[in-house]
Amino acid sequence: MKLLHLDASVLGDHSVTRQLTGAIVARWQAHVPGLEVTHRDLDAAPIPHLAGSVLGGTDDMERARGEATLQQFLEADVVVVGAPMYNFGIPSTLKAWIDRIAVNGRTFRYTANGPEGLARGKRVVVATAAGGVHGGQPTDFVEPYLRQLFGFLGISDIEFVRADGIGLSPEHRAKAIDTALAALPEPLRKAA
Numbered sequence: 358m359k360l361l362h363l364d365a366s367v368l369g370d371h372s373v374t375r376q377l378t379g380a381i382v383a384r385w386q387a388h389v390p391g392l393e394v395t396h397r398d399l400d401a402a403p404i405p406h407l408a409g410s411v412l413g414g415t416d417d418m419e420r421a422r423g424e425a426t427l428q429q430f431l432e433a434d435v436v437v438v439g440a441p442m443y444n445f446g447i448p449s450t451l452k453a454w455i456d457r458i459a460v461n462g463r464t465f466r467y468t469a470n471g472p473e474g475l476a477r478g479k480r481v482v483v484a485t486a487a488g489g490v491h492g493g494q495p496t497d498f499v500e501p502y503l504r505q506l507f508g509f510l511g512i513s514d515i516e517f518v519r520a521d522g523i524g525l526s527p528e529h530r531a532k533a534i535d536t537a538l539a540a541l542p543e544p545l546r547k548a549a
């Protein structure tokens with residue numbers, strides 16, 4: 358089984374989402390023998406914005422890098438995504454990754470009956486954290502966006518681990534992290 362681990366936080370060792378994705382991946386490693394983990398740090402090694410030269414095919418190196426990013430996603434059985442809330446949405450580095458994996462004809466296509474996701478059969482686990490409390494609120498553009506995006510690609514098996522209110526107080530931060538860590542998804546249930 359292949360697991361793709363993505364982090365996007367700019368806060369390094371102080372990052373909440375990095376702590377949560379690390380715990381999620383460690384849990385998978387403890388339960389799934391032979392698990393192949395690939396870690397991609399989108400902060401340390403950001404993917405360039407999608408540009409016209411990539412889509413137009415004039416930048417061969419960038420196109421090859423985009424194809425490798427897409428292949429890495431297609432090959433993954435499980436994708437663990439660290440998605441901190443920055444300015445109410447996901448970090449732009451994570452969006453740059455999404456722009457390379459949402460590809461017409463590869464991970465989705467349009468049909469007479471509407472759009473069809475082509476990346477079925479994967480499981481996605483998202484760890485998200487926010488300074489304020491946004492879960493289930495109209496101010497949250499992280500969880501609804503990622504549900505829409507992965508659902509559009511054909512992935513309905515998506516779970517969220519949330520740590521809200523990180524900025525309220527040190528006590529609140531510690532409690533939100535503990536609560537999130539106590540409710541990590543089970544690695545070995547049948548994928549939907």
Ligand SMILES: Cc1cc2nc3c(=O)[nH]c(=O)nc-3n(C[C@H](O)[C@H](O)[C@H](O)COP(=O)(O)O)c2cc1C
Pocket residue numbers: 366367368371372373374375441442443444445446486487488489490491523524
């Ligand atoms: C650039 C930046 C933008 C942020 N924007 C928001 C925001 O819009 N709403 C919010 O509640 N918290 C916001 N925060 C707080 C983060 O969501 C919070 O620090 C969270 O822990 C981020 O996850 P991380 O620790 O993994 O980076 C922001 C933090 C940073 C660094």
